[in-house]
Amino acid sequence: MTKSSYFKPATIALHTGYTPESDHGARAVPIYQTTSYAFDSVEGASSLFNVEQGGHIYSRISNPTVAVLEQRLAALEGGTGAICTASGMSALFATFITLCSAGDHIVSSEQIYGSTATTLRYTLKRFGITTDFVDINDPKALKAAIKPNTKLVFCESISNPGMQVSNLPEISKIANEAGVPVVVDATFATPALNRPIEHGANIVVHSITKWIGGHGAAIGGCIVDGGNFNWGNGKFPEMTEPYAPFHGMKFWEEFGPTAFVMKIRSEAMRDLGAALSPHNAFLILQGVETLNLRMQKHVSNTATLRDWLAQQDGVTWVRHPEDDAKPFVAEMFPDGAGSMLCFGVAGGREGGAAFIKTVSLASHLANVGDSRTLVLHPGSTTHSRLTKTDMEAAGINEDLIRVSVGLEDIKDIQADFAKGLKAAIRAAG
Amino acid sequence: MELTINNAPVYVATGGKDFNPKLPTVLFLHGSGGDHRTWALQTRWFAYHGYSVLAPDLPGHSLSGGEAFTSIEQSGPWLSDFMEAVGVKSAHVVGHSQGFLSALELARTAPEKLMSITAIGTAAAIPVNQALIDTAKANSDKAAQMMCNWGFGPDAHLGNSSVPGMQPIAISRAIMSRNPLAADLQACADYKGGADVVASLSVPAHCILASADKMTPVKAGMALAESLGVTPTIIKGYGHMLPLEAPKQTLTALRAFIEMVQTKRAAA
Ligand SMILES: Cc1ncc(COP(=O)(O)O)c(C=O)c1O
Numbered sequence: 001m002t003k004s005s006y007f008k009p010a011t012i013a014l015h016t017g018y019t020p021e022s023d024h025g026a027r028a029v030p031i032y033q034t035t036s037y038a039f040d041s042v043e044g045a046s047s048l049f050n051v052e053q054g055g056h057i058y059s060r061i062s063n064p065t066v067a068v069l070e071q072r073l074a075a076l077e078g079g080t081g082a083i084c085t086a087s088g089m090s091a092l093f094a095t096f097i098t099l100c101s102a103g104d105h106i107v108s109s110e111q112i113y114g115s116t117a118t119t120l121r122y123t124l125k126r127f128g129i130t131t132d133f134v135d136i137n138d139p140k141a142l143k144a145a146i147k148p149n150t151k152l153v154f155c156e157s158i159s160n161p162g163m164q165v166s167n168l169p170e171i172s173k174i175a176n177e178a179g180v181p182v183v184v185d186a187t188f189a190t191p192a193l194n195r196p197i198e199h200g201a202n203i204v205v206h207s208i209t210k211w212i213g214g215h216g217a218a219i220g221g222c223i224v225d226g227g228n229f230n231w232g233n234g235k236f237p238e239m240t241e242p243y244a245p246f247h248g249m250k251f252w253e254e255f256g257p258t259a260f261v262m263k264i265r266s267e268a269m270r271d272l273g274a275a276l277s278p279h280n281a282f283l284i285l286q287g288v289e290t291l292n293l294r295m296q297k298h299v300s301n302t303a304t305l306r307d308w309l310a311q312q313d314g315v316t317w318v319r320h321p322e323d324d325a326k327p328f329v330a331e332m333f334p335d336g337a338g339s340m341l342c343f344g345v346a347g348g349r350e351g352g353a354a355f356i357k358t359v360s361l362a363s364h365l366a367n368v369g370d371s372r373t374l375v376l377h378p379g380s381t382t383h384s385r386l387t388k389t390d391m392e393a394a395g396i397n398e399d400l401i402r403v404s405v406g407l408e409d410i411k412d413i414q415a416d417f418a419k420g421l422k423a424a425i426r427a428a429g
Numbered sequence: 430m431e432l433t434i435n436n437a438p439v440y441v442a443t444g445g446k447d448f449n450p451k452l453p454t455v456l457f458l459h460g461s462g463g464d465h466r467t468w469a470l471q472t473r474w475f476a477y478h479g480y481s482v483l484a485p486d487l488p489g490h491s492l493s494g495g496e497a498f499t500s501i502e503q504s505g506p507w508l509s510d511f512m513e514a515v516g517v518k519s520a521h522v523v524g525h526s527q528g529f530l531s532a533l534e535l536a537r538t539a540p541e542k543l544m545s546i547t548a549i550g551t552a553a554a555i556p557v558n559q560a561l562i563d564t565a566k567a568n569s570d571k572a573a574q575m576m577c578n579w580g581f582g583p584d585a586h587l588g589n590s591s592v593p594g595m596q597p598i599a600i601s602r603a604i605m606s607r608n609p610l611a612a613d614l615q616a617c618a619d620y621k622g623g624a625d626v627v628a629s630l631s632v633p634a635h636c637i638l639a640s641a642d643k644m645t646p647v648k649a650g651m652a653l654a655e656s657l658g659v660t661p662t663i664i665k666g667y668g669h670m671l672p673l674e675a676p677k678q679t680l681t682a683l684r685a686f687i688e689m690v691q692t693k694r695a696a697a
Pocket of ligand 1: 087088089090113116156160185187188206207208209219220221368
């Protein structure tokens with residue numbers, strides 16, 4: 001049972017939002033590869049524009065294939081509605097600019113994805129939206145950082161790359177008491193492992209490029225409205241005052257629990273134009289259909305690899321979100337805290353480079369959440385120009401290997417890593 | 430639109446157009462735990478096609494202040510005062526579920542204020558399971574979940590939505606869980622006067638029923654239609670929450686009826 005159906009998540013992932021289409025009975029969700037939709041009559045056209053009825057007008061705003069994905073992800077997260085976008089970054093950007101205008105303020109966890117941090121620190125700042133970064137699990141620091149012009153608190157449920165679990169019940173309580181919504185990037189968790197709305201968060205954002213799509217085939221993003229925030233608290237005139245470009249609509253009055261996603265549909269989807277293509281929506285839907293099964297396997301492979309690594313020569317340390325013994329971690333992630341782990345190899349920066357050069361099954365690339373195992377050595381790629389001290393200041397050791405554990409047979413992953421570790425030991429001399 | 434009745438603020442949705450009491454008015458009354466958003470996909474059509482629309486949040490619900498009614502009978506005088514306050518002499522009154530019982534009480538209090546009456550997903554009496562009332566008293570979120578589980582038909586549980594990207598069940602649940610569901614359900618359970626009012630009605634009436642309604646089973650709706658002497662519109666495959674689950678079909682049936690009444694009035 002979820003908030004939107006008597007069906008259970010595994011069933012929702014397969015059925016929600018689509019029943020076999022009447023003309024042809026297509027069982028798989030059809031790809032509506034079209035820019036626009038013929039109006040059935042002049043009256044029908046004006047009724048769509050007047051929002052007298054729902055429907056599709058132009059695929060920058062909405063599309064039937066994309067809508068199935070949106071409805072499925074909304075149901076899986078327990079939200080009232082969802083909007084899919086061209087990428088995770090556009091989902092985040094749309095969320096930030098919908099809630100904030102020049103002069104507004106954001107409180108963000110300091111442990112977030114690099115590009116999101118750059119958006120907050122540099123891009124939004126150019127438009128007069130400022131961000132303070134805090135240790136999100138420090139209630140005092142969070143409380144102190146929220147100002148009268150703060151419009152959202154942002155964190156990742158499991159952070160990239162630090163893999164810190166954010167204490168969502170505590171964060172949501174503090175932010176909501178201050179009249180501020182909590183936006184959670186839940187990319188590393190997926191709704192199969194943790195549903196932030198159930199822990200008090202108000203808006204959930206995903207890069208569906210990652211585990212939700214799950215096959216490394218398509219870039220996409222998603223924004224889910226929790227329907228659980230009171231936009232009428234006086235802090236959000238954008239949600240309560242008439243919006244001139246769209247019938248003078250007052251979104252909170254008109255839509256209540258979907259005010260936020262309806263505002264995104266009416267404004268950010270028009271202005272940013274970052275629509276998810278129907279074909280990518282179809283590819284990502286194939287991933288959603290097996291999300292529960294795949295996440296179970298991702299998690300079990302991760303647990304086995306983590307235990308195995310801890311016993312290998314050439315491994316100096318292993319880190320996974322479940323290392324954090326605080327009770328909220330286990331409460332938020334009863335079925336495992338994701339399939340990312342980090343470990344250190346013998347030989348420091350050279351050892352790391354030797355490991356990466358030697359593994360062959362694991363792919364060396366800058367992505368996570370593929371069905372295949374992915375490895376990255378920041379010391380010889382993203383952070384190669386930094387000194388050891390500078391790297392450590394950024395919370396990344398020279399010997400760190402980041403792994404996105406895939407769905408291969410665990411024995412094959414172990415054999416591949418064993419070769420890499422041997423090479424690292426050799427490099428260490 | 431906002432006004433004050435009995436010293437409490439009342440929010441009224443007007444379908445996206447300013448309210449004009451000179452136009453024929455359609456008054457929409459929501460059901461237990463609901464609000465004006467029940468009617469989002471019916472009100473705008475009427476407002477954009479020559480009617481004035483009033484879809485109030487009843488006292489204690491969503492954007493309106495005040496206390497929820499503790500009996501259906503209280504809604505009659507309140508609705509009569511409400512219509513006077515907005516300057517409307519008579520209206521086509523449309524009620525979903527409990528909203529129809531309120532419409533009946535308006536008819537008892539001030540029969541001249543109705544041009545027609547439409548019953549949607551409802552009956553002349555709405556007995557409510559005591560366990561549901563008890564749950565609502567203890568935990569409105571849990572009761573809202575039970576109501577939505579029962580109230581919505583199979584299509585909505587499959588996550589289909591006429592508005593792209595949305596989840597009607599989750600939306601209703603969010604609204605209901607914050608509204609005075611226990612008071613509403615108790616008022617429905619206690620209400621016994623419906624059949625007498627139905628027998629005394631002299632305005633045109635219509636029933637729009639759902640074949641898969643588990644809250645007010647279609648059999649009870651059929652009995653209502655029979656006492657009213659009307660042939661009901663039965664929307665197949667949908668549940669109790671018709672205006673949300675099958676907005677287009679509900680609107681089509683409602684339009685046909687109200688337009689017919691208007692045509693007859695114009696001819697008379
Ligand atoms: C946590 C997190 N959020 C957002 C993004 C951005 O998503 P996308 O690449 O789909 O734009 C990423 C990408 O790595 C990510 O890891």
